[in-house]
Amino acid sequence: MIKSMSQAELFELKENLLRQYGSYKSKGLKLDMSRGKPCKEQLDISEGLLSVLKCNDDCFNENGMDCRNYGILDGIPEAKKIFADLMEVSVNEVVVGGNSSLNMMYDTIARAMIFGVDGVSEPWGKNGKITFICPVPGYDRHFSICESLGINMVTVPLNEDGPDMDMIENLVAEDESVKGMWSIPKYSNPTGITYSDEVVKRLAALKPKAKDFRIFWDNAYIIHDLNDKSDKLLNLLQEAKKYGNEDMIYMFMSTSKVSFPGAGVAAMAASTKNVEYMKKKIFSQTIGPDKLNQLRHVRYYKTADGVREYMKKHAAIIKPRFDVVLKYLSKELGGLGVADWFKPNGGYFVSVNVEKGCAKRVVSLLKDAGVTMTNAGATFPYGKDPDDRNIRIAPTYPPIEELRTAMELFCICVKLAAVEKSLEIK
Amino acid sequence: MIKSMSQAELFELKENLLRQYGSYKSKGLKLDMSRGKPCKEQLDISEGLLSVLKCNDDCFNENGMDCRNYGILDGIPEAKKIFADLMEVSVNEVVVGGNSSLNMMYDTIARAMIFGVDGVSEPWGKNGKITFICPVPGYDRHFSICESLGINMVTVPLNEDGPDMDMIENLVAEDESVKGMWSIPKYSNPTGITYSDEVVKRLAALKPKAKDFRIFWDNAYIIHDLNDKSDKLLNLLQEAKKYGNEDMIYMFMSTSKVSFPGAGVAAMAASTKNVEYMKKKIFSQTIGPDKLNQLRHVRYYKTADGVREYMKKHAAIIKPRFDVVLKYLSKELGGLGVADWFKPNGGYFVSVNVEKGCAKRVVSLLKDAGVTMTNAGATFPYGKDPDDRNIRIAPTYPPIEELRTAMELFCICVKLAAVEKSLEIK
Numbered sequence: 001m002i003k004s005m006s007q008a009e010l011f012e013l014k015e016n017l018l019r020q021y022g023s024y025k026s027k028g029l030k031l032d033m034s035r036g037k038p039c040k041e042q043l044d045i046s047e048g049l050l051s052v053l054k055c056n057d058d059c060f061n062e063n064g065m066d067c068r069n070y071g072i073l074d075g076i077p078e079a080k081k082i083f084a085d086l087m088e089v090s091v092n093e094v095v096v097g098g099n100s101s102l103n104m105m106y107d108t109i110a111r112a113m114i115f116g117v118d119g120v121s122e123p124w125g126k127n128g129k130i131t132f133i134c135p136v137p138g139y140d141r142h143f144s145i146c147e148s149l150g151i152n153m154v155t156v157p158l159n160e161d162g163p164d165m166d167m168i169e170n171l172v173a174e175d176e177s178v179k180g181m182w183s184i185p186k187y188s189n190p191t192g193i194t195y196s197d198e199v200v201k202r203l204a205a206l207k208p209k210a211k212d213f214r215i216f217w218d219n220a221y222i223i224h225d226l227n228d229k230s231d232k233l234l235n236l237l238q239e240a241k242k243y244g245n246e247d248m249i250y251m252f253m254s255t256s257k258v259s260f261p262g263a264g265v266a267a268m269a270a271s272t273k274n275v276e277y278m279k280k281k282i283f284s285q286t287i288g289p290d291k292l293n294q295l296r297h298v299r300y301y302k303t304a305d306g307v308r309e310y311m312k313k314h315a316a317i318i319k320p321r322f323d324v325v326l327k328y329l330s331k332e333l334g335g336l337g338v339a340d341w342f343k344p345n346g347g348y349f350v351s352v353n354v355e356k357g358c359a360k361r362v363v364s365l366l367k368d369a370g371v372t373m374t375n376a377g378a379t380f381p382y383g384k385d386p387d388d389r390n391i392r393i394a395p396t397y398p399p400i401e402e403l404r405t406a407m408e409l410f411c412i413c414v415k416l417a418a419v420e421k422s423l424e425i426k
Numbered sequence: 427m428i429k430s431m432s433q434a435e436l437f438e439l440k441e442n443l444l445r446q447y448g449s450y451k452s453k454g455l456k457l458d459m460s461r462g463k464p465c466k467e468q469l470d471i472s473e474g475l476l477s478v479l480k481c482n483d484d485c486f487n488e489n490g491m492d493c494r495n496y497g498i499l500d501g502i503p504e505a506k507k508i509f510a511d512l513m514e515v516s517v518n519e520v521v522v523g524g525n526s527s528l529n530m531m532y533d534t535i536a537r538a539m540i541f542g543v544d545g546v547s548e549p550w551g552k553n554g555k556i557t558f559i560c561p562v563p564g565y566d567r568h569f570s571i572c573e574s575l576g577i578n579m580v581t582v583p584l585n586e587d588g589p590d591m592d593m594i595e596n597l598v599a600e601d602e603s604v605k606g607m608w609s610i611p612k613y614s615n616p617t618g619i620t621y622s623d624e625v626v627k628r629l630a631a632l633k634p635k636a637k638d639f640r641i642f643w644d645n646a647y648i649i650h651d652l653n654d655k656s657d658k659l660l661n662l663l664q665e666a667k668k669y670g671n672e673d674m675i676y677m678f679m680s681t682s683k684v685s686f687p688g689a690g691v692a693a694m695a696a697s698t699k700n701v702e703y704m705k706k707k708i709f710s711q712t713i714g715p716d717k718l719n720q721l722r723h724v725r726y727y728k729t730a731d732g733v734r735e736y737m738k739k740h741a742a743i744i745k746p747r748f749d750v751v752l753k754y755l756s757k758e759l760g761g762l763g764v765a766d767w768f769k770p771n772g773g774y775f776v777s778v779n780v781e782k783g784c785a786k787r788v789v790s791l792l793k794d795a796g797v798t799m800t801n802a803g804a805t806f807p808y809g810k811d812p813d814d815r816n817i818r819i820a821p822t823y824p825p826i827e828e829l830r831t832a833m834e835l836f837c838i839c840v841k842l843a844a845v846e847k848s849l850e851i852k
Binding site: 035037038040043044046047050051053054055056058059066067068069070071072098099100102103106107110113114123125126141144145147148149256260261262263281283284285286287288289290291292293 | 461463464466469470472473476477479480481482484485492493494495496497498524525526528529532533536539540549551552567570571573574575682686687688689707709710711712713714715716717718719
């Protein structure tokens with residue numbers, strides 16, 4: 001335990017760590033653990049998707065529709081079927097879009113700003129103040145949407161079973177400005193936790209003061225298991241129906257980390273009432289999504305089970321990378337009392353909480369030695385981690401050898417920052 | 427001339443026309459001249475686009491970027507280059523998007539509603555009233571955007587050299603609520619006219635009272651010539667620079683009618699200041715456009731000249747269809763004083779003005795006989811043609827034999843409606 005060391009011991013350890021750090025720094029590394037990007041090997045497995053539509057005759061869907069031409073706002077039926085199966089909802093609760101689920105989330109909020117959530121409630125843009133509940137640590141791009149749209153963000157802690165439900169229940173019951181909540185319910189970005197059944201049930205049963213309160217259920221890692229034993233997540237839309245709360249839910253997913261991040265297919269699920277309303281609005285927004293890309297995905301994966309099966313190939317590639325990260329954390333930092341982390345069963349990240357006030361220092365030490373991490377603070381609204389503790393590790397992109405080097409250095413930096421902090425205090 | 431006929435002659439003609447109409451009606455036709463959709467032969471010529479990216483190694487762009495993965499908000503450089511060349515602007519004045527230029531237009535206006543046009547001006551959504559100038563007849567989907575967003579529409583006549591510039595100059599000079607103007611400057615939808623140099627110059631030199639006034643320059647038919655002798659359109663963005671008005675212009679185009687309507691690539695052009703501002707906002711809207719589809723188009727067409735050359739294949743397919751439409755109009759309606767039309771050098775439509783108060787009747791007669799036309803009125807805001815005169819003919823989609831039949835019937839219906847109207851008046 002570093003905390004119980006004497007000043008002399010700390011100085012000695014610091015010297016030792018600085019020496020190790022220096023030797024890595026002199027190597028002129030150029031490593032990147034910053035973004036949750038699939039690696040090249042992962043992209044390569046989808047090669048067949050590129051040429052699954054080969055000729056003109058391939059471009060007609062099951063209804064004989066020419067997917068090259070205009071038409072259809074909410075996705076081709078066979079794509080809706082696969083996404084409905086994956087999201088465990090019915091086909092008429094699904095809208096299949098373009099290549100970005102983030103875009104579907106933004107558009108949903110932008111529509112709420114301009115029109116209200118259902119054409120009946122007041123446009124959010126005409127309210128003085130709109131507040132979103134943000135479980136933290138969370139996903140920076142969610143927070144960017146709120147920041148961009150001038151939406152106030154109130155944070156609640158994300159625990160190992162999901163967000164703090166007492167706080168959420170109070171917030172939505174008391175404050176009519178609370179109109180939305182972000183969530184990544186399975187293999188959460190960044191902590192990797194999955195919401196417990198109790199949390200999902202309490203979310204489904206919320207009694208918000210604002211009738212236009214909406215939960216943004218970003219199920220980005222819905223089928224992104226690392227292990228045979230995967231986390232089970234209760235279906236929020238189905239649960240919400242038990243309380244007549246089905247209009248409160250917007251669910252999102254995409255194939256960005258199934259097929260191609262830059263050229264996948266995104267979808268959302270919501271109550272049929274919400275879907276019907278959305279389709280009316282989408283008519284004025286676009287000529288419709290890229291149907292050929294939807295058809296490519298349908299032909300390639302065939303069914304929801306086909307997609308699920310495919311995810312095992314991804315797991316086989318990225319699980320060793322997660323193992324490296326977790327092995328180094330455990331071997332180098334375990335029992336030192338300078339960091340804690342959660343061992344995820346899926347998703348794209350390992351989230352490490354270092355000593356209070358040390359995250360920025362760790363990331364900056366790493367940067368100076370050529371290792372790029374997600375900015376410290378990025379997992380909090382406005383990029384400000386009040387405790388300066390959380391660091392997001394994205395293991396999937398770098399080659400495994402680089403990852404080893406990066407993690408060796410990461411652990412040195414975490415210890416070094418903790419020693420510096422201890423010396424500061426003494 | 428039907429108008430100069432006696433009542434007896436009119437009755438006789440009516441009987442005759444009704445007999446002809448009846449014989450078509452009994453055929454149980456099912457023809458569609460309603461939408462500006464490319465026909466199957468046109469889509470078939472782009473077959474090679476489907477498989478131009480065959481394997482993993484094909485997916486890297488000229489900078490070595492893996493287009494399958496995340497990254498880039500404004501388009502891959504080589505796609506920007508082609509669109510810049512086509513739109514006659516510089517690369518840093520271009521943003522390449524997804525598959526829908528309509529979506530880029532909507533998003534541009536939605537951003538203006540939420541943020542103002544440049545982050546400095548007041549959000550349009552906070553103004554009491556926003557007005558767009560709509561040259562008529564025009565494109566229904568433009569008007570739908572305004573209708574959806576609650577934007578007031580004021581119409582100005584579209585003449586053979588462009589919209590009535592005296593009216594536009596007065597409107598923008600006097601009314602600060604006038605924040606936008608729609609335009610399809612080349613081969614306008616539906617009339618097929620192209621704005622004259624003088625019109626473009628006067629637009630470029632506008633002195634709007636509203637500093638956040640913007641011209642939406644939907645150059646949907648920018649390279650969609652039917653004849654060797656094509657219309658020449660002055661470049662509005664370049665002209666506007668002469669007056670320091672470059673921030674006033676948003677230009678749009680897409681490959682929807684070059685490659686695939688459902689799976690093309692859209693782009694916009696604007697001043698570098700506008701582009702930089704947009705990019706900041708787009709960051710919170712999406713993870714970025716489908717780069718693989720951009721790359722597909724780049725590899726297939728190679729250069730702007732490659733795209734232009736390709737358009738000749740489209741012209742070869744659709745020009746005979748336009749010829750059929752124009753031949754029947756001329757042969758059956760020429761000199762009768764019951765309709766006028768413009769012979770376009772490009773685009774997707776022939777716009778026919780029938781006798782005042784007859785358009786709905788003509789479309790309804792056709793519908794009863796199994797021929798679907800664009801709704802009468804669709805070319806005006808709220809679907810209301812005050813003179814009930816304009817009918818949009820879309821010749822590209824139906825097979826040429828069907829088009830002949832449809833046009834025979836169309837001409838009968840135009841005459842019949844005119845005779846009915848004459849009898850009504852007498």
